[in-house]
Amino acid sequence: MDVLDLSRWQFGITTVYHFLFVPLTIGLSALVAGFQTAWYRTDNPAYLRMTRFWGRLFLINFAMGVVTGIVQEFQFGMNWSAYSRFVGDVFGAPLAMEGLMAFFLESTFLGLWIFGWDKLPRGLHLATIWLAAFGTTISAYFILAANSWMQHPVGYRLNPATGRAELTDIWAVLTNVTTLATFPHVIFGAFVTAGAFVIGVSAWQLARKREVDLFRASARAAMVVTLVAAVGVSLSGHWQAQIMTRQQPMKMAAAEALWEDESSAGFSLFAVGDVRNGRNHVNVQIPYGLSLLATSTPDGRVEGVNDIQARYQATYGPGDYRPIVGLAYWSFRLMIGFGGLAGLLALAGLWFTRRRRLPANPWFYRIAVIGIGLPFLANSLGWIFTEMGRQPWTVFGVMRTSAAVSPGSDVAEVAVTLAGFTLVYAVLAFIEVRLLLKFIRSGPEPAGRTDEPVDTLPALSY
Incomplete structure (x- = not known):
């Protein structure tokens, strides 16, 4: 590998790793x-x-996101200084706004939320967590800009x-x-991620019959959020496509292994192609699916890889303007697929927990715990597609x-830093998982004498 390849690997690893924390932070x-708003309105200690239980897990994840995000931005000056010099005047503006406005907002009010439980009036304290949540959202907007x-x-x-x-x-x-x-696609994806996380953790607790009323209510609320957000991801993804x-x-042609311009193009479900010669040997399709996705009409015309390559060579000069087609396609x-499965898991969970029920078989709890990883995989693959498809x-x-x-x-410098970052991030991942598991196992704070079952509240007793 040369410096370019190693630098791309390093940036890709740190970016995907950092984005594991971002959507969970936004959604949580x-x-x-x-949940705090519900407490403020009802005064129910549950x-x-x-x-406080979900807030602890949120803070652990937030801290890891901050640490990895700092490294992310330093790379623009370390490995990509030619890029920074060329576009710093433009690219730096939204990043500066994110740091001076959004991150300042979320970190300041998050600090007030952490230390203000017994010092601020309840209404003002509630406002701090909402302002912190707003800060995380607009922070995402500036970075996405x-x-x-x-x-x-x-x-x-x-x-x-x-x-x-x-x-x-x-x-x-x-x-x-x-x-x-x-922006809406990423934010909806963040709510799917946070929802699946709450569902999985709640399922782990319910499988052990711990705090059944509380975690059933948490799971039900998260299932609704996940299902609605999954629909939002689908609709915003259609617009984005x-x-x-x-x-x-x-990028779209590579994602569909579409080699020639085509009207009434089908959406490819499975293809085996010959990239060198620009053709498919096998291609199982949904008729008209790609035209509907790309143009909203069944007979819409979609450009193919070979035709775009010829046009780009005429416009930009000789070169290969194709991304790695197999990577973009899969x-x-x-x-x-992973995003859709997360939505289906939420839908199934709502069915199994209707009328104050709990799933009778342990298999749902196991699937729900495994399902925590579905949106993380979908988010990571989405960014890999977005960035690699642009190449x-x-x-x-x-x-x-x-x-x-x-x-x-x-090569030596980049290789050493690549190995170093990978090792440090592995250690951070170990710490993150250990901390999350520790607080998940310890469960919520003990209930007080005035505590009531959460399912007695109309807002959560579906």
Whole structure:
């Protein structure tokens, strides 16, 4: 491997690892705020116990997300200095807004929430967790605005004297149509992630008959959130696919192993292809599915890899503008599959727990615990598809990845830091899992004498 390959591996590993914590933090912050709101409105101590139990798990995850996120941003100056120099004026603006506004907001009010339990009025204390949750959400927006600019650059001009991209319209960057489509998709995915986590942990407790009323209520609330969010992921994903087809047709063509332009194109379920010669040997399809996904019409025309490659060579010059087709194809399918399974798990859970019931067989509890990993896999595969499908571009149509790597880096330096980061992240993962398991096993705080069964509350007794 050369410096470029190692730098891409390092950035990919740290990015995917960091994004394991981000969606869980976003979704759990809102769920914890919801439980505390229920306590504030009803004064039932059971809701307080739910708030504090899930709040501990949220804080552990938040801390890990902060640590890994700092490393993530430093890489722009370490391995990708040529990229930072070229687009820093544009790319740095939303990242600076995220740090100065969103992260400051969430960290400040999260601190007030942690230390203000016995010091702030209940209403003001409730406001702190909602403001922290809002901060995590807008933090995601600014980061996605920066990433979306790489997918679809707007609001800038190239300065021929300096050879740099310069910001001309920050509003255009922040309201990029790619951002507007990506943001709801990511936020809905975060709620699926947090919902599946709460369902799985609650199922583990219910299988052991611990705090049955409390964890049944937690699970039911999370199942509703997960199911609604899964529908939102599907709808926002459809919108995002249409925008991707217009802006990056090569990515969509690779995701479907579609080699030639085609009208009334089918959605591929399974394909065996010949990338070298640009064709499929086997392709099992849903008729008209791709045209419906990409254009919302059954007879819509979708461009193929071979035709786009020829057009890009005419526009950008000689080169291979195809991503790794097999990776794009399978990451796209597995992303959809794992996300869909998480939604189906929530739907099944609502059925098995209806009318104050609990699943009679232990198999559901086991599946629910395993199901914690489904949205994490879907999120990771979604980002792999998004970033790898854009290749060979770092900034689509403007800067190739090969031109973005730091010119002063050598193989030994990147290899050492890659090994070091991987080792440190493995240690952090071990610590995270141990801490989560410790507090999950310890369960909620002991119930007080005034505690009431949660299922007596209309809001949670479905």
